[in-house]
Amino acid sequence: MEKATSATFARDHTMIRSIACILPALLFAAPALAQDDDPFAACASMTDDEARLACFDSTYARQQVVIAEREIVEEREREEVFGFREEDAALERAQDDVALTATVAEVLQGSGRSQVLLLDNGQLWREVSGSTLRNRVRDGWAASISRHWSGAYEMRFEGRSGYLRVARMR
Template identity: 35%
Template sequence: MTRSNTAIFILLIAVFTCSGAAQPVDTVEELKVCARMTDKEARLACFDDLGDRVLREEPADQKPPQEKVAQAEAESATRSNAQPLPDELGRSTTAQYVGLITSCKKGGRGDWYFFFDNGQVWKEVNRRNLRFKECNFNATIMTDSFGYKMRIDGEERTIRVKRHR
């Protein structure tokens, strides 16, 4: 350290130790003073001194934080009137849409397009070999973890689809 930095450092330590004995000093103001220092070593020493002083001023009768948390949990458990949660809370609710398919068309690449009565168009994405004699039936579209599946009423199979329009 240079002489001027050492002098500032000694002066700050003297001010901090004298002011602590005379009256309680605002810790926030001391932090601001330490933060404004330009010399790294003096700033570090200032923060260390401030931290040591704050730890010395801490009352000894305080419980460790884990004991406080455990005690607070025990008190809240005895005070609370626990209501049971509804059974449906953990279950996933799958969004479903039931509609009438008015027409089906096979695309140029072998994928099917399903036209619903409300104007929605859904496209088959798994390119299975499907055959439909007539396309006038009800279908249910369900959400899946990877998109949507369509189940034609009266059939067991599902067709993976995506919204086209």
């Protein structure tokens, strides 16, 4: 038992020393790597005004495409995890006002009088207790889903008062 404890301590101590040696190198390398990733750095070093301006213009146009593609990917990822509390908790901490907008494709009957809503993006939400919407939801209604301060999700409908308290099923 004593040998296992000493061996474990030695292994852990060696690992900590390795991390302590590598960590400063990574911290100092990060700014250098960030400078290499700056697409405008090459343009800034040009001395000819016309060439520099042309370089900035073309780099800016390329970056707009990159940003648009990144936003599309982020939107898809957000839609995938939105409504699953564990997965989107980190996402929602990073963004203050996160909401999802979709159209109700089909309204199904759940247990009791509860409604199950299939949205046009394929998500399935079920009504839970605590709703204030007096009407039954209809196909084609525009829905906006947001997270309440309590952690529950609320589905509001364009042109209607009240909300459905909902939980995502898939």
